[in-house]
Amino acid sequence: MVLLVITIGGFYAIPNLFGEDHAVQVVATRGAEVTASTLSSVNGLLESKGIAVKRAELEDGQLIVRVQNAEQQLLAREAIAESLGDKYTVALNLAPATPEWLEAVGGTPMKLGLDLRGGVHFLMEVDMGEAIRKMEEAKIADFRSQLREQKIRYAGVRKTAKGLEIKFRDADNLAKAERYLKSLSNDMVFTDNSVGENYMLHANMSDVYLKQIKEEALQQNITTIRNRVNELGVAEPVVQRQGAERIIVQLPGVQDTARAKEILGATASIEFRMVDENADQAAAANGRVPASSEVYPRRSGGIAVLKKEVMLTGDHITGAQPSFDEYSRPQVSINLDAKGGNIFSNVTKDNIGKPMATLFIEYKDSGQRNPDGTVKMTKIEEVISVATIQARLGRNFVINGLDHAEAQSLALLLRAGALIAPVTIVEERTIGPSLGAENIENGKMAMIWGMAIVLIFMLVYYRAFGVIANLALTANLVMVVGVMSMIPGAVLTLPGIAGMVLTVGMAVDGNVLIFERIREELLAGRSVQQAIHEGYGNAFSTIADANITTFMTALILFAVGTGAVKGFAVTLMIGIATSMFTSIVGTRVIVNLMWGGKRVKKLSI
Structure with missing residues (x-):
C-alpha cells in the first residue's frame, strides 16, 4: 500500500519537471467556433510564415499552438490574429510541456497563482441591496398588473421601510386580494395591517426567497463576468465565489489594470425589434434602406434589416432557459416582468406571423486609448436570433427554430448579457x-x-x-x-x-x-x-x-x-x-x- 500510494504521488508529480512551452491561444467569440478546419488553416499559415510548430491541439473548444521560443510566439500571434479576424481572440500563453502519453492519463503540472506567474487580482462585491430593490420594483409592477386583471380595486402600491404596502378602500377588496395573491406564489408573506378605515396589506419576501434572490444575483454575475473574462483570452483565469456576496477574479498575465476593469464592467443589452420584410436585401447590402429601418450584421452570417422602433429591451427579462417543445425541438423559454409583459402583449398582438429579431448590443475594449488615457470602447451590435411571432405574447413566451447549441447560447446571452446587480472592487492587486x-x-x-x-x-x-x-x-x-x-x-x-x-x-x-x-x-x-x-x-x-x-x-x-x-x-x-x-x-x-x-x-x- 505504501509503495502504491508513493508511486501514484510520484507519477502525478512528474509533469512539474517538464516546464512550459511558449504558446498562442485561440478562443472563439461572438458566435464563432474553433474547429478542426481552424486548426488546419492555422498550421498552414504558420508553415507559410516559416514558424516551426511544436504541437497544435484543440482543447476544450480552444486552439493551443506551441512554438519554439518567445520571438516566434509574438510572430505567430500577429499572423493568426490578422488571418482569423475579430471573431477570435488570440492571446499569448504558456502551455505545460507535459508529454502526450502523460496527459492522456491525467498528468498535469501544478497551476501557479498570480504571485508566481504575475497578473491582476480583483475581489468584487455584489450589491445585494440593489438586486433586492430591483426585485421589489418588479413585484410592485406585478401586483398592480395582477390586481387589475382580477378587477380588484386598490388605492395604491408602494415600497416602505418594512416591505411592500398595498392600500385598499374597503375590507372586501383587501380580502379578495390577499386570497388571490397568496394563491399565486409562496415567495411572499402577506399580513393584514389594517387600522380603522386604513385597509393595508403588507407583503414581505420570505427568507427563502431573499436567499434565492441573492444566490441568483451572485451566480448570474459570476456567469457574466466569466463570459467577459473569456473574451480576454486569458490563460487559466479564475472566477469564483467568495462567501455569500463576493467574487474573486484572477487574470494571470494581464498587467493593464485599467483595461481589465473596463472589460469586467462593460455593459451589454438586448433589444427586440421587428424585421423590415419590405426592404430590398440587395440594396440594404449597399447601405440603402428605408428611413425607418437600419441594417445590422447577423451573428450566423449575412445581414438583417430591422425597424428602428424598439419593441422591448432586455431590462425586462427576468429569466431565460433552454428547453424543448413537445416534439423535442430546442427552444428558449423567456420570462418578463409585469411591465415588460404588458408592453410585449400590446406590440405583438398586431404583428402575428411576422419575424422578430433579437439584437445583442455590447460595448467592448477597442484596444485603443482616448486622449484622457481611458480605454476607448467600441459598440458592437449583432442580430443573434430571428423568429416568427406565432401568437400574442405576454410575460412568458418561447423562441424556437434554433438548434441545441444556439438555444443554449441565446439563453445565456439573454440571461447574462448585463450584470444583474452592480459590483464594487473592494480589493485589487497587480503582480x-x-x-x-x-x-x-x-x-x-x-x-x-x-x-x-x-x-x-x-x-x-x-x-x-x-x-x-x-x-x-x-x-x-x-x-x-x-x-x-x-x-x-x-x-x-x-x-x-x-x-x-x-x-x-x-x-x-x-x-x-x-x-x-x-x-x-x-x-x-x-x-x-x-x-x-x-x-x-x-x-x-x-x-x-x-x-x-x-x-x-x-x-x-x-x-x-x-x-x-x-x-x-x-x-x-x-x-x-x-x-x-x-x-x-x-x-x-x-x-x-x-x-x-x-x-x-x-x-x-
Whole structure:
C-alpha cells in the first residue's frame, strides 16, 4: 500500500519537471467556433510564415499552438490574429510541456497563482441591496398588473421601510386580494395591517426567497463576468465565489489594470425589434434602406434589416432557459416582468406571423486609448436570433427554430448579457511577471535550504533512523506536489510554498516523537522489538492530536480566507495528511523490513 500510494504521488508529480512551452491561444467569440478546419488553416499559415510548430491541439473548444521560443510566439500571434479576424481572440500563453502519453492519463503540472506567474487580482462585491430593490420594483409592477386583471380595486402600491404596502378602500377588496395573491406564489408573506378605515396589506419576501434572490444575483454575475473574462483570452483565469456576496477574479498575465476593469464592467443589452420584410436585401447590402429601418450584421452570417422602433429591451427579462417543445425541438423559454409583459402583449398582438429579431448590443475594449488615457470602447451590435411571432405574447413566451447549441447560447446571452446587480472592487492587486519569477526562485531556495537543514539534523542526531526519516520526508514532499497537481482547482501561491516549507519541518515532528519514545523504552530496559512497538503505538495519539488540531486550523483558514490565505491553507492541509502517512505508516514499514522479527541487540538511534 505504501509503495502504491508513493508511486501514484510520484507519477502525478512528474509533469512539474517538464516546464512550459511558449504558446498562442485561440478562443472563439461572438458566435464563432474553433474547429478542426481552424486548426488546419492555422498550421498552414504558420508553415507559410516559416514558424516551426511544436504541437497544435484543440482543447476544450480552444486552439493551443506551441512554438519554439518567445520571438516566434509574438510572430505567430500577429499572423493568426490578422488571418482569423475579430471573431477570435488570440492571446499569448504558456502551455505545460507535459508529454502526450502523460496527459492522456491525467498528468498535469501544478497551476501557479498570480504571485508566481504575475497578473491582476480583483475581489468584487455584489450589491445585494440593489438586486433586492430591483426585485421589489418588479413585484410592485406585478401586483398592480395582477390586481387589475382580477378587477380588484386598490388605492395604491408602494415600497416602505418594512416591505411592500398595498392600500385598499374597503375590507372586501383587501380580502379578495390577499386570497388571490397568496394563491399565486409562496415567495411572499402577506399580513393584514389594517387600522380603522386604513385597509393595508403588507407583503414581505420570505427568507427563502431573499436567499434565492441573492444566490441568483451572485451566480448570474459570476456567469457574466466569466463570459467577459473569456473574451480576454486569458490563460487559466479564475472566477469564483467568495462567501455569500463576493467574487474573486484572477487574470494571470494581464498587467493593464485599467483595461481589465473596463472589460469586467462593460455593459451589454438586448433589444427586440421587428424585421423590415419590405426592404430590398440587395440594396440594404449597399447601405440603402428605408428611413425607418437600419441594417445590422447577423451573428450566423449575412445581414438583417430591422425597424428602428424598439419593441422591448432586455431590462425586462427576468429569466431565460433552454428547453424543448413537445416534439423535442430546442427552444428558449423567456420570462418578463409585469411591465415588460404588458408592453410585449400590446406590440405583438398586431404583428402575428411576422419575424422578430433579437439584437445583442455590447460595448467592448477597442484596444485603443482616448486622449484622457481611458480605454476607448467600441459598440458592437449583432442580430443573434430571428423568429416568427406565432401568437400574442405576454410575460412568458418561447423562441424556437434554433438548434441545441444556439438555444443554449441565446439563453445565456439573454440571461447574462448585463450584470444583474452592480459590483464594487473592494480589493485589487497587480503582480509583475519579473516579480513572479523572483518569487518562484526565492521559494525554491527556501525549500532547498529548509530541506537540507532538516535532513542533515535528522541524519546526525538519529543516525540510521534519521536516514529512514529523511526518506519519508522526501516521499512526503513528492506526494504533496503530486496531490497538488491532481486536484483541478488547486493553485500554488507564494504562501503555498511557505506552507510546503512548513510541512517539511512538521513532517519530521512525528518521527522525532516516535524516535524519542523508542529511546526512552530502550533506556527503560525494553527489548529492541518491544521498544519499536511501544514507540510507534504510544506516540500515535500525541501525533494525531497535534496534526488534527493543526488541520482544523488550516480548514478554518481555507473556509474564511481569500487568495493567498487559501493557498497556504490548501498546501498545509495536504502536507499534514501526507506527513502523517509517511511519518507513521511509511517509516514503520521500513523499520519493520530492517529490524522486524530479527534478534537485534542494539539500534542505531
